[in-house]
Amino acid sequence: MNQAPRLIKSTKITISLLSIFNLSNITSLKAEEILRIGAIPDQNPEHLNRLYKVLSSELSEQLNVQVRYKPVTNYAAAVTAFRTGNLDLVWFGALTGVQSRLQSKGSKVIAQRDIDKKFHSIFIANKKSSIQKINNINDLKTLKGKRFTFGSESSTSGRLMPQYFLNKAGVQLKDFKGASPGFSGSHDSTLMLVQSGSYEAGALSEEVWKRNIERGRVDQSKVFVIWKTPSYHNYHWLAQGNLDKKFKKGFTKELTNVFLRFNEKSKKQKQILELFGAKKFIISKNENYNKIEKVGRKIGKIK
Numbered sequence: 001m002n003q004a005p006r007l008i009k010s011t012k013i014t015i016s017l018l019s020i021f022n023l024s025n026i027t028s029l030k031a032e033e034i035l036r037i038g039a040i041p042d043q044n045p046e047h048l049n050r051l052y053k054v055l056s057s058e059l060s061e062q063l064n065v066q067v068r069y070k071p072v073t074n075y076a077a078a079v080t081a082f083r084t085g086n087l088d089l090v091w092f093g094a095l096t097g098v099q100s101r102l103q104s105k106g107s108k109v110i111a112q113r114d115i116d117k118k119f120h121s122i123f124i125a126n127k128k129s130s131i132q133k134i135n136n137i138n139d140l141k142t143l144k145g146k147r148f149t150f151g152s153e154s155s156t157s158g159r160l161m162p163q164y165f166l167n168k169a170g171v172q173l174k175d176f177k178g179a180s181p182g183f184s185g186s187h188d189s190t191l192m193l194v195q196s197g198s199y200e201a202g203a204l205s206e207e208v209w210k211r212n213i214e215r216g217r218v219d220q221s222k223v224f225v226i227w228k229t230p231s232y233h234n235y236h237w238l239a240q241g242n243l244d245k246k247f248k249k250g251f252t253k254e255l256t257n258v259f260l261r262f263n264e265k266s267k268k269q270k271q272i273l274e275l276f277g278a279k280k281f282i283i284s285k286n287e288n289y290n291k292i293e294k295v296g297r298k299i300g301k302i303k
Contacts, residue, residue: 033065035060036086037087038089040075041073041074045071075093089238095156098293098296098302099296104241107238107239109285110239111256112235113276113277113282116235119231119232125223128197145175146176148201149194149199152183157203157206158190160296164298184202190204195222232291239252
């Protein structure tokens, strides 16, 4: 008489446990199928969140996989997340891309923007300073003794290449006022700090400068460009070496081709390109960043 209820109760427990087990497996499977993308936080979070929300949606649609953007707190965190495998695809500056690739066997540069083939940093100054426009690299010596700020310590266009050209002109970090430069953390912050007069001069990405002018955030009665660097390769997409194994054979090539096909005929893709400040993406390769690696080793940012 009492066995039937016990049997029903036991069956319910078994079904419940099986359901939990199966749900766990499904959740695990779905987690494995997620393409996790990230980017160095080189600009304000509002811009980055808007950009990667629409990009994640487009990539998901084109690749037929779930795509999730995972923001990071700083440049070093992006490098760490890629090294530990917590991010599959990251938009890096040249320096952080080289640092990450050297720590992640098999990782591959797959694409860059059209503007990254010949990228420039600019030096800006507050108009109340005594700093004048610079016509040749040797005149960077006039920045000695000034309050000067870079962007992030690991930024290619906001620190690495500006420091490289300063060094070529005979300017060392200890030559700035206070015996050291500032590090603002981002290009936008560098611009605001120089514009406000907190620093007399600074270095940042030419692209970010132009974007801020377009948005009316630059008061050109207070801040101006004093010098533009020679060109170099910069930002790029770096992909983990295991994506074909994680998703399917040929996935990395398919992912690359999605970026290469982005064009302004598609409303969503046009928005993505505009947010990236580019007309298109082009193919790139690891070897394009050999010079960056050499400079990084010279100033101690790559061991």
